[in-house]
Amino acid sequence: MNEAELLAVAAEEIENPTFGVVTQFLEVHEIAYKNGKPEVAGIKTDALENMATVYFSVKGERFYFAVYLNTKPEIAVRFAGTEDFCQVYFSAYSEALTLQELSSLTSLAPTESYDKGDKLTRSLLAAGSSIEFQPNPEPGAFASKIKNLLDFLEQDEKGIRRLASEASGGIAVHTIFHNGTNMLGGFHLDKSDIQRLATLNLEIDFDLYVSGKLFKDPTD
Numbered sequence: 001m002n003e004a005e006l007l008a009v010a011a012e013e014i015e016n017p018t019f020g021v022v023t024q025f026l027e028v029h030e031i032a033y034k035n036g037k038p039e040v041a042g043i044k045t046d047a048l049e050n051m052a053t054v055y056f057s058v059k060g061e062r063f064y065f066a067v068y069l070n071t072k073p074e075i076a077v078r079f080a081g082t083e084d085f086c087q088v089y090f091s092a093y094s095e096a097l098t099l100q101e102l103s104s105l106t107s108l109a110p111t112e113s114y115d116k117g118d119k120l121t122r123s124l125l126a127a128g129s130s131i132e133f134q135p136n137p138e139p140g141a142f143a144s145k146i147k148n149l150l151d152f153l154e155q156d157e158k159g160i161r162r163l164a165s166e167a168s169g170g171i172a173v174h175t176i177f178h179n180g181t182n183m184l185g186g187f188h189l190d191k192s193d194i195q196r197l198a199t200l201n202l203e204i205d206f207d208l209y210v211s212g213k214l215f216k217d218p219t220d
Helices: 003-015 020-026 099-103 142-166 191-199
Strands: 040-046 051-057 064-070 076-083 085-094 112-114 129-133 168-178 204-211
Touching: 003 020, 003 040, 003 051, 003 064, 003 076, 020 076, 085 099, 085 142, 099 112, 099 129, 129 142, 142 168, 142 191
Parallel strands: 168 204
Antiparallel strands: 040 051, 051 064, 064 076, 085 129, 085 168, 112 129
8 A cells, every 4th residue: 555546546536426425515615636636735544543534625725625545455435524724833922032032941943933023024023022833734633633732842841831931832723614514513622631731831722713615405
């Protein structure tokens, strides 16, 4: 099994649907194409579950359409459906500290940063300094992303606690749901997640949006 084989089976389901949910989705949305093929936003494999997920970009939207594949005994479509666009990251902001001073509080390397006075847009200068850590920006579910972020932050527990106390530091969740049925779903923090957040002295903020078109009513 290789990625090319996985992509071929997933793309075949997009172009010649066998699952009703794929047909239902394509009645109201289009998969984005690149170089004549469905545009792939990401792919994940799970050896323990003998499963792979192929995420396709949706034209004009930021959420994804995912095809879930069995990888054994042969590659075959297990299911398909929409997947939220989800970003889970830690950021720290301070109007008093410079970027260098913020960065000195932790040994972790930020994925994004800016300094007080930096030009954020053509006419907007940063009023303070900020650093951001997002170890897994690729498509994926909140449940796995929050655990991956906590794993990353716990590499420097002391530094993250300092950022939380000496700057405005916390975890942010930015999600765009597909509004296909008006049932958006939600998030779950298990006991371990909550305990780990408390140990790091972190708060968490949820920024939620909906986008896209409703599925057609089959009775119409």
